[in-house]
Amino acid sequence: MYQKSGKRILDITIAATGIFISLPLFVLVTILVCIDSRGKPFFLQERPGLGARLFTLIKLRTMRENGKVTRFGHILRRTSFDEIPQLWNVLRGEMSIVGPRPLLVRYLPLYNTFQNRRHSVLPGMTGLAQVNGRNAISWQKKFEYDVWYAENLSLKLDMKIIWLTFSRALDRKHVNAPVKISMEEFKGN
Numbered sequence: 001m002y003q004k005s006g007k008r009i010l011d012i013t014i015a016a017t018g019i020f021i022s023l024p025l026f027v028l029v030t031i032l033v034c035i036d037s038r039g040k041p042f043f044l045q046e047r048p049g050l051g052a053r054l055f056t057l058i059k060l061r062t063m064r065e066n067g068k069v070t071r072f073g074h075i076l077r078r079t080s081f082d083e084i085p086q087l088w089n090v091l092r093g094e095m096s097i098v099g100p101r102p103l104l105v106r107y108l109p110l111y112n113t114f115q116n117r118r119h120s121v122l123p124g125m126t127g128l129a130q131v132n133g134r135n136a137i138s139w140q141k142k143f144e145y146d147v148w149y150a151e152n153l154s155l156k157l158d159m160k161i162i163w164l165t166f167s168r169a170l171d172r173k174h175v176n177a178p179v180k181i182s183m184e185e186f187k188g189n
Contacts, residue, residue, distance in 0.1 A: 002155045007096060010158065014097050015090040022084055029060065029081060036072040037061045042085060047102035052119045055094040057102055058085040080169065086125050098158045099124025100146035103186070110188035118146035121153060128157075131164040135183040142183075 019026075033041040040061060047057045060082040062073030069077070076082040089095040095102065102123035111118075129137065129145040137145075149157070 003153055006155060007153075007158065008093070010155070011090050011096050014162075015087040018084070018087045019091075022087075026084055029076070032072055033060050033062075033076070036070045037064050039065060043082075046105050047123070048105055048108055048119060049094055049102060050119065050122045052108060052116070054105065055089065055102075057095075058088055059083060060085060083125055090125065094122070096122040096124045098126055098149075098161045100127050100149060101130065107186050110186060112189055114147060115143045117150055118143065121150045126161060126165040128161060131161055131168060139183075139186050 030041045043059045043061045043063075045057050045059075046054045049055045060076055062076050062082050063069050073082070086095055090097060099122050100118040127146065128149040129142040132145055133141070149161075
Protein backbone atom coordinates (compact mmCIF):
# COMPACT_ATOMS: atom_id res chain seq x y z
CA MET A 1 0.00 0.00 0.00
CA TYR A 2 2.70 2.50 0.99
CA GLN A 3 4.83 1.72 -2.07
CA LYS A 4 2.14 2.96 -4.43
CA SER A 5 -0.21 5.59 -3.01
CA GLY A 6 1.32 6.33 0.41
CA LYS A 7 4.76 7.15 -0.94
CA ARG A 8 3.29 9.36 -3.67
CA ILE A 9 1.19 11.29 -1.12
CA LEU A 10 4.29 11.79 1.06
CA ASP A 11 6.29 12.94 -1.98
CA ILE A 12 3.66 15.49 -3.07
CA THR A 13 3.23 16.81 0.48
CA ILE A 14 6.97 17.27 1.10
CA ALA A 15 7.69 18.65 -2.39
CA ALA A 16 4.84 21.18 -2.32
CA THR A 17 5.76 22.27 1.22
CA GLY A 18 9.44 22.52 0.28
CA ILE A 19 8.69 24.65 -2.78
CA PHE A 20 6.41 26.95 -0.77
CA ILE A 21 8.87 27.41 2.11
CA SER A 22 11.98 27.83 -0.04
CA LEU A 23 10.44 30.03 -2.76
CA PRO A 24 11.68 33.47 -1.55
CA LEU A 25 15.23 32.15 -0.95
CA PHE A 26 15.08 30.14 -4.17
CA VAL A 27 14.27 33.26 -6.22
CA LEU A 28 17.20 35.13 -4.64
CA VAL A 29 19.60 32.21 -5.15
CA THR A 30 18.45 31.82 -8.78
CA ILE A 31 19.29 35.49 -9.45
CA LEU A 32 22.70 35.02 -7.80
CA VAL A 33 23.33 31.92 -9.92
CA CYS A 34 22.56 33.92 -13.09
CA ILE A 35 25.07 36.56 -12.05
CA ASP A 36 27.73 34.11 -10.85
CA SER A 37 27.59 31.68 -13.78
CA ARG A 38 26.93 34.38 -16.40
CA GLY A 39 24.24 32.29 -18.00
CA LYS A 40 21.10 30.30 -17.53
CA PRO A 41 20.33 29.49 -13.89
CA PHE A 42 19.27 25.87 -14.46
CA PHE A 43 21.19 22.76 -15.44
CA LEU A 44 19.03 20.23 -17.29
CA GLN A 45 20.20 16.70 -17.97
CA GLU A 46 18.55 13.45 -18.96
CA ARG A 47 18.79 10.76 -16.29
CA PRO A 48 17.34 7.25 -16.03
CA GLY A 49 14.41 6.87 -13.64
CA LEU A 50 11.93 4.13 -12.82
CA GLY A 51 12.42 1.23 -15.23
CA ALA A 52 15.45 3.13 -16.63
CA ARG A 53 13.06 5.47 -18.52
CA LEU A 54 14.70 8.83 -19.18
CA PHE A 55 13.51 12.10 -17.64
CA THR A 56 14.98 15.61 -17.47
CA LEU A 57 16.63 16.29 -14.10
CA ILE A 58 16.58 19.93 -12.97
CA LYS A 59 19.34 21.47 -10.84
CA LEU A 60 20.65 24.95 -10.20
CA ARG A 61 23.72 25.62 -12.33
CA THR A 62 26.97 25.45 -10.35
CA MET A 63 29.43 25.66 -13.26
CA ARG A 64 30.19 28.07 -16.06
CA GLU A 65 29.98 26.91 -19.68
CA ASN A 66 33.70 26.02 -19.56
CA GLY A 67 33.00 23.37 -16.90
CA LYS A 68 34.60 25.30 -14.04
CA VAL A 69 32.69 25.31 -10.74
CA THR A 70 31.93 28.87 -9.63
CA ARG A 71 32.58 30.18 -6.10
CA PHE A 72 28.85 30.33 -5.43
CA GLY A 73 28.50 26.91 -7.08
CA HIS A 74 30.81 25.41 -4.43
CA ILE A 75 28.50 26.74 -1.71
CA LEU A 76 25.41 25.40 -3.48
CA ARG A 77 26.99 21.94 -3.85
CA ARG A 78 28.21 21.81 -0.25
CA THR A 79 24.77 22.71 1.06
CA SER A 80 22.95 20.65 -1.63
CA PHE A 81 20.80 23.73 -2.38
CA ASP A 82 21.50 23.12 -6.08
CA GLU A 83 19.18 20.10 -5.74
CA ILE A 84 16.08 22.13 -4.70
CA PRO A 85 14.66 22.37 -8.28
CA GLN A 86 14.31 18.58 -8.20
CA LEU A 87 11.23 19.17 -6.05
CA TRP A 88 9.55 19.89 -9.43
CA ASN A 89 10.74 16.48 -10.65
CA VAL A 90 9.09 14.99 -7.56
CA LEU A 91 5.80 16.82 -8.18
CA ARG A 92 5.82 15.60 -11.80
CA GLY A 93 6.22 12.00 -10.59
CA GLU A 94 9.66 11.52 -12.18
CA MET A 95 11.44 11.33 -8.82
CA SER A 96 10.69 10.65 -5.18
CA ILE A 97 11.97 12.41 -2.09
CA VAL A 98 13.74 9.18 -1.10
CA GLY A 99 15.25 6.64 -3.49
CA PRO A 100 18.50 5.84 -5.27
CA ARG A 101 20.07 8.99 -6.73
CA PRO A 102 19.60 9.13 -10.52
CA LEU A 103 22.93 8.47 -12.19
CA LEU A 104 24.18 9.32 -15.67
CA VAL A 105 22.58 7.82 -18.79
CA ARG A 106 25.96 6.64 -20.07
CA TYR A 107 26.21 4.25 -17.09
CA LEU A 108 23.13 2.24 -18.16
CA PRO A 109 24.96 -0.29 -20.37
CA LEU A 110 27.60 -0.78 -17.64
CA TYR A 111 25.22 -2.11 -14.96
CA ASN A 112 25.08 -5.79 -14.16
CA THR A 113 21.74 -7.43 -13.27
CA PHE A 114 22.13 -6.68 -9.55
CA GLN A 115 23.04 -3.00 -10.08
CA ASN A 116 20.18 -2.52 -12.54
CA ARG A 117 17.66 -3.43 -9.79
CA ARG A 118 18.11 0.13 -8.48
CA HIS A 119 15.71 1.14 -11.30
CA SER A 120 12.82 -0.85 -9.79
CA VAL A 121 11.86 2.27 -7.76
CA LEU A 122 11.74 5.99 -8.51
CA PRO A 123 15.07 7.77 -8.09
CA GLY A 124 15.25 10.10 -5.11
CA MET A 125 16.56 13.47 -4.02
CA THR A 126 18.14 11.69 -1.07
CA GLY A 127 18.70 8.05 -0.39
CA LEU A 128 20.28 5.38 1.73
CA ALA A 129 23.67 5.80 0.02
CA GLN A 130 23.58 9.58 0.62
CA VAL A 131 23.06 9.25 4.37
CA ASN A 132 25.71 6.53 4.57
CA GLY A 133 28.62 8.32 2.95
CA ARG A 134 27.42 9.97 -0.25
CA ASN A 135 30.49 10.35 -2.51
CA ALA A 136 32.91 8.99 0.10
CA ILE A 137 31.78 5.38 -0.42
CA SER A 138 32.70 3.00 -3.23
CA TRP A 139 30.48 2.36 -6.23
CA GLN A 140 29.97 -1.20 -5.01
CA LYS A 141 28.73 0.01 -1.61
CA LYS A 142 26.52 2.64 -3.26
CA PHE A 143 24.83 -0.02 -5.42
CA GLU A 144 24.39 -2.30 -2.39
CA TYR A 145 22.59 0.50 -0.53
CA ASP A 146 20.47 1.38 -3.60
CA VAL A 147 19.32 -2.19 -4.22
CA TRP A 148 18.74 -2.88 -0.52
CA TYR A 149 16.54 0.24 -0.37
CA ALA A 150 14.58 -0.82 -3.48
CA GLU A 151 13.92 -4.25 -1.97
CA ASN A 152 13.06 -3.00 1.55
CA LEU A 153 11.07 0.14 0.77
CA SER A 154 8.79 1.23 3.64
CA LEU A 155 7.39 4.36 5.29
CA LYS A 156 9.58 3.74 8.34
CA LEU A 157 12.72 3.52 6.18
CA ASP A 158 11.80 6.66 4.20
CA MET A 159 11.17 8.61 7.41
CA LYS A 160 14.51 7.45 8.83
CA ILE A 161 16.37 8.54 5.67
CA ILE A 162 14.59 11.92 5.62
CA TRP A 163 15.47 12.43 9.30
CA LEU A 164 19.11 11.46 8.71
CA THR A 165 19.31 13.77 5.68
CA PHE A 166 18.19 16.79 7.68
CA SER A 167 20.16 15.92 10.81
CA ARG A 168 23.39 15.45 8.82
CA ALA A 169 22.78 18.70 6.94
CA LEU A 170 22.37 20.58 10.24
CA ASP A 171 25.13 18.74 12.13
CA ARG A 172 28.13 21.10 12.33
CA LYS A 173 30.52 18.13 12.78
CA HIS A 174 30.07 17.11 9.14
CA VAL A 175 30.52 20.59 7.64
CA ASN A 176 34.29 20.22 7.21
CA ALA A 177 34.30 16.46 6.69
CA PRO A 178 36.60 15.32 3.88
CA VAL A 179 33.82 14.27 1.50
CA LYS A 180 34.38 14.61 -2.25
CA ILE A 181 31.98 16.97 -4.00
CA SER A 182 31.87 14.73 -7.08
CA MET A 183 31.99 10.97 -7.38
CA GLU A 184 34.62 9.36 -9.57
CA GLU A 185 33.43 8.03 -12.94
CA PHE A 186 31.69 4.62 -12.90
CA LYS A 187 33.44 2.30 -15.32
CA GLY A 188 31.42 -0.88 -14.80
CA ASN A 189 32.59 -4.14 -13.26
